[in-house]
Amino acid sequence: MPVTYQLIASNVLSSSAASVTFSAIPATYTDLVVRWSARDSTDAGSFATIYLQFNTNTGLGQTVYSYTRIRGTGSAASSAFDANFYRGDSSLYNATASTANTFASGEFYIPSYTASQNKPYSNFNVAETNATLAYILTSAGLYRNTAAIDSATIATTGVSFAAGSSFYLYGISKS
């Protein structure tokens, strides 16, 4: 019996990195899952934003992404969106001003990533710090490109992911 929830690639950082890219993703799965745990090594704030980009649509000049999100801080819930944006779902992760040794974690789910249609996807993430401010965030993302997804880049609005941050790409098999 074949493995059906398969680890395609992983990257556990031994030193800080500004981004992580999974390339040459096989087209042999139905869906993709990206799971991560991260902290920023340099950003001076309490939280920074982690985001996902696909294929060659990377960097700040892109306008093919959008998202709608809901977010709770422990004291208030809110909703926001961005259209024609350079990045998809935004997730908050812990930066240097947040409680030491706390890492945020999350999951992106990308269904039908080889279908010739624009790609919807979902995001869920938590950033807990045992302090007065933390985040639980979930969102709908849309990548307006009908090409199959063959690479995924996880980047940050902060400075760099700290050593110990981990990123896993899974494929859900057709069989």
Next chain:
Amino acid sequence: MPATYENIATTTLGSAAATITFSSINSGYTDLRLVLTGTNATLDATLRMQFNSDTGTNYSITELYGDGTTATTTRSSNQTRIQCGFNTLSTTVPSLVIVDLFSYSGSTYKTCLITTSQDRNGSGNVYRTVGLYRSTSAINSILLFPTSGTFAIGTIATLYGILRA
């Protein structure tokens, strides 16, 4: 390594359809996951779901949702179906609906977690819904249907079973 996340069935629509049904679901899994990526052929419509052809008032939901401006929560009791978000299916932009159905073959009431993601580049909604099906029978079929119109060509629905391994 054993398979623990098994594709039970996939429906990819080659023509518009009023419903998508998964029937004769094997009871040999612990949980089910349904993943739908789709649009509506004619107009924006809400996706709904029933189990075991049960049209009685045995369903209820509690929702948390946001439209990009406001976050809100609502509840609906004694419904004839489970509603997956609102205006879930547009005519142009594919939406993503994930249904996690826990202990579907047990003899207690059935709980599901529904993740509805429908960003439309400047509008849309994000829903997170908990659903309850008040039946002690094992679930052996799932019916998906829009409130109006039909599922469009290219809509993909996959049912996965989570194995005990």
